[in-house]
Amino acid sequence: MKTDVEELTPTRVKLTVEVPFDELKPNLDKAYKEISQQVRIKGFRPGKVPAPLIDKYVGRGAVLQEAVNDALPELYGRAVEESEIFVLGQPDVEVTELNDGEQFAFTAEVDIRPKFEVPDYDGIEVVVDDAEVTEEQVEETLGNLRERFASLTTVERAAAEGDFATIDLAAAIDGEAVEDAATSGYSYEVGSGSAIEGLDEAVTGLSAGENTTFTAPLAGGERAGEEAEITVTVQSVKTKDLPEADDEFAQMASEFDTIEELREDVRTRLGRQVKLQQLSDARDKALEALLAKVEIPLPDQVVQDEIDRRYQQLDQQLQMAGLTKEAYLADEEKSEEEFDADVRSAAALAVKGGFVLDQLAVQEELNVENEELSEYVVTQAMQMGVAPQQLAQYLTENNQLPAIVSEVLRSKALNLVVEHVTIKDESGNVIDPEAVQRELNGAAGETVEAAGEETAEEAQEIADAAADAAAADEADAQAAQEANAAAEAAADAEDAKDAKKDA
Structure with a gap:
């Protein structure tokens, strides 16, 4: 087998492969055997039809095509290996010559990894953030933990930002109710902006039993994005109560007896996180610095x-x-x-x-x-x-x-x-x-x-x-x-x- 490599671009080549016809003999034998299993000729059992009869009734061309399709993957792989190229993806293959009994040739265009050498990377210097844990970070983490143990208490006043309002929602477009946009008993944090556009403004100032209507695009459902008349009714207003950051809370939320022990554990865990982040950032920046040296x-x-x-x-x-x-x-x-x-x-x-x-x-x-x-x-x-x-x-x-x-x-x-x-x-x-x-x-x-x-x-x-x-x-x-x-x-x-x- 003879293989020539033509560089079309630095990242794409064309392989021209010439194969002596006798190398296709195993594939031809396999093709005859498989076709013999498929054809039905009177007097012969499946798999026992002689090659000359297959040539006569099916055609030598069909046998050659079957053999070529079977041989191409292996021949292409050998050509790639002999050419010492690093191919990417699937090739575009074209059979250019198929002379029965003489020669078979094909071309394959394929992307390749460009040839290059990685330069010396000794001496590269990267800078990462300091691995420091501030008291603000400790208190923020502790605050998040307190949020998990918060309780809701019903209040007799109008809803304000930060409250949790239990609401019913109904929507209509041109006077027709949109069923999949309706909900009841939905607990919504006022001011979170996590639901329908304009809902925060509508709920703010409403007390239990009151309602209002506003216009906004629907956020989901079959008619998402369409403008609708939305009615919101407040069932109740609740305020969120956070537990005090004291020893009692530490015992409830952790294995520690005092709030200071819990704080120290939070500080230690945050310290591990920032050091892990340092290592991760160092890897990313080292790679970035190396890539900057390669074109x-x-x-x-x-x-x-x-x-x-x-x-x-x-x-x-x-x-x-x-x-x-x-x-x-x-x-x-x-x-x-x-x-x-x-x-x-x-x-x-x-x-x-x-x-x-x-x-x-x-x-x-x-x-x-x-x-x-x-x-x-x-x-x-x-x-x-x-x-x-x-x-x-x-x-x-x-x-x-x-x-x-x-x-x-x-x-x-x-x-x-x-x-x-x-x-x-x-x-x-x-x-x-x-x-x-x-x-x-x-x-x-x-x-x-x-x-x-x-x-x-x-x-x-x-x-x-x-x-x-x-x-x-x-x-x-x-x-x-x-x-x-x-x-x-x-x-x-x-x-x-x-x-x-x-x-």
Whole structure:
């Protein structure tokens, strides 16, 4: 087999492959066998029809087409391997020559990862926020805890901001009641702005038994967005009473006896959070600094695929939150053009980041150990609240193991970069990420460590299988890595605002 590579652009090539016809013999034999099972010719059982009769009644051309379709994937894979290119996505294949008994040739145009070297990353310096916990943050966190233990008390006065009013709502358009817009006994926090536009103004000043009517667009239902006459009736007005921040509250809300012990625990937990945030910010900024040193072209289709993925994720998040894209953009004070530009920029940066980390892993000859796959499965399972074996089984059944290998490999490459950069806080103090991580791990306690060991043992069997699969079929691992080149997305959002931040 002969393969020529023509560079169409720095990110797209055309392979021209010529194959001696005798290499198609196994595929021809297979084609005859399969067609023989399908045709019905008098005097011959299925699967026993001779090749000459198949040529006569079905046609040699049909057999050749069947053989070529069967051979193309393997021949294309061999051509890619021999050419030492890193392909992305599916190729556009065209058969250019098929001379029976002589030669077979085809071309394949496909996107590739650009060829480049990751520059030296020693000496990179990044700055993160100081890991300080203010008294305001402690009191805010304590206040949120008090909110969880708040009680509601009925008051005999008009509703004001911050009160909870139990209300009935009815809506009509052109005098016709809108049934799916009606509700009763709805507890609404006055001033929250979390329901129908204009509801806060309408409820404020109403006492129990009073009602008023106002005009506003409906927020949901079959007639969402249409202007309606909305009548709100107040059933009762309640005020929220917070428990005092004293020892009694500490005993009720925690395992501590005094409010000062609870405060100190809050301060410690916040300290862990800010240090974890420091490490996360350091990783992000280290990657940003490395990407700034690399200029590479990006395949348009790969970037577009990442853009489409991000919009699909955003649509799902908005649907779950019951928001429209228009309302979402208004909340962010962005035009659709500005938002589209932000998404495109973030998608391109994510694709570039994937390329750079993949290449760094190649340059540094990084690989994925069995234990690392096991640790990944355990960590993800704990975050998702599922059993490691259950997650591992899902990954196996959905052919996600090679993609996991790629993700772990990229993480190792980024860890290597972080090890070589200098991290300082805004006050100029140098931060040792390994020392911080050891401190945080030590503070986590032996219980967490023991749980990790137990779940790791459960996931080990599948992790072993993943490692074996990756080692046995390197081509599949690379293919998955390529297919996921644009998969560096923003962290999974739990609501529409998180999805927006990632975009």
